[in-house]
Amino acid sequence: MRVTIKDVAKKAGVAPSTVSRVIADNQRISLETKKRVRKAMKDLGYHPNVNARNLAIRSTQAIGVVMPSSTDKALQNPFFPEILGGIGSVAHEMEYSLYVSTGSTEEEQFEEVKRMVFGNRVDGIILLYSRANDVVMDFLFEKNFPFVVVGKPYSEENQITYVDNDNVKASREITQHLIDLGHQYIAFIGGSTERVVTVDRLQGYESALEAADLPNREEYKVQTEFLESGGHKAVEKLFSLDQPPTGLVIADDLVSLGVINMLEELGFRVPGDISIASFNNVYLSEITRPPLTTVDIQIYLLGVHAFKCLIEKVKKKDEPSKRIIVPYKIKYRQSTKEIDGK
Amino acid sequence: MRVTIKDVAKKAGVAPSTVSRVIADNQRISLETKKRVRKAMKDLGYHPNVNARNLAIRSTQAIGVVMPSSTDKALQNPFFPEILGGIGSVAHEMEYSLYVSTGSTEEEQFEEVKRMVFGNRVDGIILLYSRANDVVMDFLFEKNFPFVVVGKPYSEENQITYVDNDNVKASREITQHLIDLGHQYIAFIGGSTERVVTVDRLQGYESALEAADLPNREEYKVQTEFLESGGHKAVEKLFSLDQPPTGLVIADDLVSLGVINMLEELGFRVPGDISIASFNNVYLSEITRPPLTTVDIQIYLLGVHAFKCLIEKVKKKDEPSKRIIVPYKIKYRQSTKEIDGK
DNA sequence: ACCATCAGTGCAACCGATTGCGCAATCAGC
DNA sequence: GCTGATTGCGCAATCGGTTGCACTGATGGT
Incomplete structure (x- = not known):
């Protein structure tokens, strides 16, 4: 014993x-x-013995991290290990442990969250995604259980603590970059509009077009979830328009890789024929060919702040809700190019 | 209350x-x-209340998952979220929770593991890596704490339960594939030889060369940890040899991507000039250009089996140690090509 | 010299479950 | 109708800590 x-x-x-x-x-x-x-x-x-201790003080030195449901291939995104690293680093420092939940379906996720909350397994929860009408978020909110979301919550925005980037500004800026390079026909490829981040990035894109007096065409906006077979068709369609785009704003680096691949198959070159700018700056985007112009959203930092905010909330139940906007930095690399420099 | x-x-x-x-x-x-x-x-x-319950029954319905230290960029590898998915799926089913540890250094990792073990936070532990002289593994082994490793343990192989692929066979086979395509000058690029998986894959590569009566040259074996700046030099050196390789066996898909990038920079084409075969079949390897010939090690399954083995060990302390070899499947894609087909 | 204060510890209740054992009631067998 | 087994449930100890309160002895003020 x-x-x-x-x-x-x-x-x-x-x-x-x-x-x-x-x-x-x-x-x-x-x-x-x-x-x-x-x-x-x-x-x-x-x-x-932590159990005894936790039982006595009615707390656990642990927090839960909820990943998106693994059905969408999204989980394969290096975004997750990296943000986990950020969260983990400060968690370790403060002697907290991390519980992760990877439900395959929304239903499973929800169950796991309930287990965490009701079972008294964790003191707080970090949501690593934000989608519309999320039962998990609603549940936590209603229960008034300490949680923070990475990304902008789909509602109750100012009653929920979250850490995010200024995605609409970033998107506007990176779209503007394409415009500055002389592109007039710029399309947007994003994931599901259920995801708040997609919506923000789309909005930034649109506002840049508008500011530059460029038309905002519906057929230039394609929504495809992480390159499944349908995505291929969508991209093909985009490039068989009477006026195909010369620039692409893509909401995720990984999608960019897939798109570049398709384009080369279709006989287009990047950045020769098409310029591509995207988001996240995962490690890959630097070693791929061409290296991607992308906005570095500082994933690691997002994690660090998310954890810190959560701890504040945990320590003081009535801590006001806050919003942390982590600055982004645009990495200009070789996937974008002047329109005339061909 | x-x-x-x-x-x-x-x-x-x-x-x-x-x-x-x-x-x-x-x-x-x-x-x-x-x-x-x-x-x-x-x-x-x-x-x-789990804490009360766990205290009473002296168990927790949780297991710990230890990732490699996040200092090496290795953590960015989609391998991890995917295997987490596998582990999580059956964990959820059996109503277990997952603790993850992401220490930035070996030291931190060790501390976290000790917290898990001594603090009675978890019933068992899964090690998502296997490196030489790992203190964590030694610790668990010595304490006789239930654990399983994904990959082959660096020692005490038949006293430790682990799940792995037959990496040497896979490597031999994929090298043979290159040989079948007519390649005679085949190099190997792997990560640190501290990692057991690298060693196995290297061995398979060597044995294939030997079987085909091809020379096994030292200068054809480069060891570079995940494409840091040094890796660039190593690859350059490889291709400035009097007889540069025409085929490459690379121990990780992500490294392949980086290498392809470098090669194109250096003016080589893949697969035109160089064929590349690698390992893991992460989602990316399919959407990249060219799509990679790679051995699908079935990451998700590795996770599933690891969890199941662990539970068996947890339930019966004296469960014999076992070894599960998850079958691999080689995915033949476009990064490899006949040597003469140029 | 006396009382109030305070530093340093121990007592015992409590956190929220699990579980061995015992007891009462029912039932079958004779 | 009596006995022994069986069924169904409660008592109370236990898991390993935390913490309010009480107690003791020393200190200090008057």
């Missing part, structure tokens, strides 16, 4: 409560006693 | 112990009582 607080107490010649206070570094215990107890702990190789 | 087992007991007019037994679906409780209690639970919205 593992060594318990009582064993330590006995060995140090004090009461269990004293040991407990030593662990908590309570002021009222004399330095001498503390030393003695600490030595006993070391000697015995004592480690407190 | 949350509703406890006592509340349910009171409402149902029974003792807490009875409620507990109803939860466990104990035989000795009459169906009628069960119904009554279940109704009370429903009505009150009762959810058992």
Whole structure:
């Protein structure tokens, strides 16, 4: 049997409560006693039992991280391990543990979240996605359980703490970049409009077009979820228009890779014929060919801030909801090119 | 305050112990009582407190998943979310939760694992990597704590349960494929030789060369960790040899992408001038250009089996150690080509 | 010299479950 | 009708901690 607080107490010649206070570094215990107890702990190789502790203090030093349902291939996105890294780094520092949930369906996800919440497994939750009418978010919100979302919540925006980039500005800027390069026919490829981030990026794109007095054509907006077979068709259609685009704003680096691939198959060159700008700056976008012009949303930092915000909320239940906007940086690389420089 | 087992007991007019037994679906409780209690639970919205439960039964319905230290960019590999998906799917099914550890350094990782083990946070651990002289593995082994590793352990191979592919065979086969295509100058690019998987794949490569009576040249083996700047040099050097290779076996799809990029920069075409075959078959390898010939190691399945093995070990402490070899399938795509077909 | 204060610890209740054991009621067998 | 087994359930200890409160002895003020 593992060594318990009582064993330590006995060995140090004090009461269990004293040991407990030593662990908590309570002021009222004399330095001498503390030393003695600490030595006993070391000697015995004592480690407190979290379950007992959590039961007593009604808390857990753990937070839950909810990934999008793994049915959409989205989970394969390097975005997730990276943001996990960000969250994990500060979690480790603060001695928190991470629970992750990877339900395959929305239903499963929801169940897992309920397990986390009701089962008292976690003190708070980070949502790594934001989609419209999300039951999980509604549930957490209604239960008033501490949570923060990475991305903009689909509703109750100012009552929910979230960390995000200014996606519409970033999108506007990167679209503007294409415009500056002389492109007049710029299309947008994004994921499901269920996802808030898609909507924001689309909006930024549109507003840039508008500001530049370029037409905002419906047929230039394609929505395809992560390159499944349908995506192929959509792209083909885009390029068989009477006036095919010369520039593409794509909401995700990974999609860009797929699109570039298709384009080359169709006989277009990037950036020779088509310029492509996208989002996220995953590690890949640098080593691919051509390297992608993309907005670096600082995934790691998103994670770091999300965690910090969550801890604040956990510590003080009535912490006001806040919004953290992590700055982005556009990485200009070789997938974009002047229209005339062909 | 949350509703406890006592509340349910009171409402149902029974003792807490009875409620507990109803939860466990104990035989000795009459169906009628069960119904009554279940109704009370429903009505009150009762959810058992895991901490209390775990404390009492000295177990947790959770397992830990240890990722490689995030300092190496390895964490960005889609391999991880995908295997997490596999693990998570069956974990969910069996009502287990997942703890992940993402330490940035080996030291941090070790600390987290100790927290998991000593703190009684998890029933078992899955190691998502296998490297030489790993303190974490040694620790778990020595403590006789239930764990399984994904990949082949660096030592004590037949006392540790692990799930892996037959990497040497796969590597031999895919190298043979290159040979069949007429390649005689085939190089190998792998990650750190600290990682067991690299060693296996290297071995398979060598054995294929040997079997075909091709020379096994030292200068054809480059070891570069995930494409950092040094990798660039290594590849350049490889192609400035008197006899540069025409075929490449690369231990990871992501590295392949980087290498293809470099090669094109250097003026080589894939597969025109150089054929490339690699490993893992991450989603990307299909949508990239050219699509990669790669061995599909069935990442998701690796995860599924790892979890199942772990649970067996958890349930029966003396479960014999086993080895699960998940079959691979080679995906022949366009990154490899006959040497003469140029 | 006396009382109030305070530092340093221990007692015991409690957190919310599980479970071995015991007891009452029912039932079968004779 | 009596006995022994069986069924159905409750008592109370236990898991390993935390924490409010009480207690003791020393200190300090008057």
